[in-house]
Amino acid sequence: MESASIAADVGHDDHHHGPPMPNVSSRVEAQFLGMLLFIISEVMLFGAFFTAYFFIRVVADSGWFPVNDVDLPKAIAGVNTAILISSSFTMHWALEGARNENRNALRVGLLTTALLGLTFLTMKGNEYARIGFAPHDPTQGTIFYGLTGLHGAHVFVGLTLLTFATVRAFRGHFTAKEHRGVEVPGIYWHFVDIMWIVVYTTVYLI
């Protein structure tokens, strides 16, 4: 019995062409594992920036803001926060559309998410242009631009992933069973939104 099994294995190897199959030692799919490790490294990156932020805030004698008689635009940033949070709802709607084989919901959901993300970035750029201080002005300005800019870069990466997912959705690539191309960017997009809630709460509000 054992020799028959070995013979079958040898026969299988004889017919296999190309590189050997990778050893899959995890129960997590490779795509999810990659995004999981990436997001964990991102949390550490944001952690480093938050460490700098809290250090500067603690040692700043004159308080956090206003600096140079300029205060942070909390209301506009609040509207921008609402836009970004709503984009997570449209992302979830798109995923539900993919799961239920509702292609219109998937397409409209992804497109709306991308447009809301683009609106957030545009408003952020407008905020930078009108805020009244530069990254080199006070130390608070440096960490403000550092933290919000780091987040803005992540929104840009998320938008790039969403663009790919949207184009693929319009080409009919996703089904109820196979929609990892939407799910993985969706996890990333929610992570970006969660980070913004933390940034907005700590930098603008508290």
Added chain:
Amino acid sequence: MLNPLRSEQEAFRFLLYVVVVAAVLVGIVFAVRALT
């Protein structure tokens, strides 16, 4: 146990929790500042 990195559904649920926690935290900070 909720793992936001396992699926989009769990990530979305985690996002909602973060929104609620942030709102409560801001409310507490503003209340303390108003009282002191």
